[in-house]
Amino acid sequence: EVQLVESGGGLVQPGGSLRLSCAASGFTFSNYGMSWRRQAPGKGLEWVSTINSDGSTRYTNSVKGRFTIYRDNNKNTLNLQLDNTKTEDTTMYYCIKGQNQGQGTQDTVPS
Numbered sequence: 001e002v003q004l005v006e007s008g009g010g011l012v013q014p015g016g017s018l019r020l021s022c023a024a025s026g027f028t029f030s031n032y033g034m035s036w037r038r039q040a041p042g043k044g045l046e047w048v049s050t051i052n053s054d055g056s057t058r059y060t061n062s063v064k065g066r067f068t069i070y071r072d073n074n075k076n077t078l079n080l081q082l083d084n085t086k087t088e089d090t091t092m093y094y095c096i097k098g099q100n101q102g103q104g105t106q107d108t109v110p111s
Helices: none
Strands: 003-007 018-025 034-039 046-051 057-059 067-072 077-082 091-097 105-108
Touching: 003 091, 018 034, 018 091, 018 105, 034 077, 046 067, 046 077, 057 067
Parallel strands: none
Antiparallel strands: 003 018, 018 077, 034 046, 034 091, 046 057, 067 077, 091 105
């Protein structure tokens, strides 16, 4: 059974940094591309970033240059480093593998 457990969310001031993590289990982590999505209150899911099994990465335009996705295949962990955060980054962040999604972790950047 695929399990994805996010952690690391919290309150961060504008311009600050935060690292989100996702502990993955139930599959061979290194073989799969992984993604982060987010959902702000009252809005739909927004794709944020993807890292493929070969380590290549993609980002949505609004986070390019500010967020970094990376993975640790030895620890079966997916990470998202948030730097230079903005109020619009306030949302729930979800770890994604295909059709599987974790429970999410909340990031709050006050205005």
